Amino acid sequence: MHDIRAIRDNPAGFDAALARRGDAPISSDLLALDEARRAKISAAESAQADQNKASKEVGAAKAAGNEAEFERLRALVGEKKAEVAAMQAEAKSLNAQLTDQLARIANLPAEDVPDGADEDDNVEVNRWGTPRDLGFAPKEHFEVAGVAASMDFETAAKISGSRFVVLKGAVARIHRALAQFMIDIHVDENGLTEMQTPVLVRNEAMYGTDKLPKFGEDGYQTTNGWWLVPTSEVPLTYTVADEILEQTALPIRMTAHTLCFRSEAGSAGKDTSGMLRQHQFEKVEMVSITHPDDSEAEQKRMLRCAEDLLERLEIPFRTVVLCTGDMGFGARRTYDIEAWLPGQNAYREISSVSTTGDFQARRMNARFRPADGGKPQFVHTLNGSGLAVGRCLIAVLENGQQADGAVTLPAVLAPYLGGKTTLSADGQLV
Structure with a gap:
């Protein structure tokens, strides 16, 4: 299994090492999938923060007797909860795709291994x-x-x-x-x-x-x-x-x-x-x-x-x-x-x-x-x-x-x- 962080740090080197094995470059595909995964995780975390904030405000609105605000915030909590669940599921799916792709890529040869076809x-x-x-x-x-x-x-x-x-x-x-x-x-x-x-x-x-x-x-x-x-x-x-x-x-x-x-x-x-x-x-x-x-x-x-x-x-x-x-x-x-x-x-x-x-x-x-x-x-x-x-x-x-x-x-x-x-x-x- 490869470390995606190492691929982020040196995608050209990763592709060059794969090329020595006769394999096609793949770092751009991996990094695009990784970026989408990380963006979805970040969005889920942001939605989770909004959900937490609204949850705290629900109690305050109810205590103040503001029924309209209470209902609005309660609906918002439900929306954010659904958003978080959906985003987390998408992030999990993207992570599984990335892990599967990384698992199918051969190990990188040591520098002293001779190049050759067969x-x-x-x-x-x-x-x-x-x-x-x-x-x-x-x-x-x-x-x-x-x-x-x-x-x-x-x-x-x-x-x-x-x-x-x-x-x-x-x-x-x-x-x-x-x-x-x-x-x-x-x-x-x-x-x-x-x-x-x-x-x-x-x-x-x-x-x-x-x-x-x-x-x-x-x-x-x-x-x-x-x-x-x-x-x-x-x-x-x-x-x-x-x-x-x-x-x-x-x-x-x-x-x-x-x-x-x-x-x-x-x-x-x-x-x-x-x-x-x-x-x-x-x-x-x-x-x-x-x-x-x-x-x-x-x-x-x-x-x-x-x-x-x-x-x-x-x-x-x-x-x-x-x-x-x-x-x-x-x-x-x-x-x-x-x-x-x-x-x-x-x-x-x-x-x-x-x-x-x-x-x-x-x-x-x-x-x-x-x-x-x-x-x-x-x-x-x-x-x-x-x-x-x-x-x-x-x-x-x-x-x-x-x-x-x-x-x-x-x-x-x-x-x-x-x-x-x-x-x-x-x-x-x-």
Whole structure:
């Protein structure tokens, strides 16, 4: 959510920042609506003052026995009361219109975000590991012999339709091991608090984390109005809604492993093979609530938390900063980490780490009380995948594949797999 006062102060700067995203200028429309709203509020206040004055005079006229003046003033009070009610209703309607428009405008990019139209204009800022020469034509994850029997898309389609999968046996266990590994590192080493959150949330939580009203079609809503979470960013971030935190409580760092649900609206025909793009998937999420002065450093810290997991899993990756045209609606700056997938001969996104500034905090009224006792200020919120579990499974299976159809697994997963280090060609952990 944007601050209308900031737009009043610098409308040209606001439009220029939107232009970097490829969005049309809108400050003049917003300010016209704001001016009409404020004029109606002022008129209502003036009419209210007239009503109050006439109300006081009614008693004086009655006490003086001036019946004609008494009736005139009583009629005036009624007129002013009706005027005030009508003006207040109009002001409320104009305020709702302004709030709705502000809620549909994307966050302004940070000054250091590169300009660009799409993913081709993203800028690489880090690369780790070298894709190894497998010595044979690499397969995609679902084609690897040791994986194929345990990654069942046909049964999932029978149960739920396309873009679902049933994982079985050893592959299901590897998937579970990856999530446990991620959570353990975040909690034991990265200082995050593990949370177990609902996957059904109210409209207010989706709105507060900028998923509504603009992107409702990307989610799933139940018949009784709850939303299935697109990511646990929603419940984690919304834990501080309508709160005034003490500055000493910041930063708040949380992590959760949850199911996530996305309709993938607008992605028909994209990444339909395998489990790269699913309607239901699992993710380990990181969320930080910080003092505004600390959010820049916090984003870099969160990014390293995610990169470190891939390094431990020995998966080559590259990190890019998204350009203005590829950045998400609520982000001021986003880093994507892309894991190397030999089967696709490409780097594919496995984590996004974003700072939203106070964009979400304004929507959900999340503030902190400065240590010096000043006026409450909005917190900054950040979120990042740490990591997408299914995509991490894909990367592990493809990078560890052997010519005979077996998969060599990362050593860090052995404690979670009973000491086993290999998925055999017949789908067993050995």
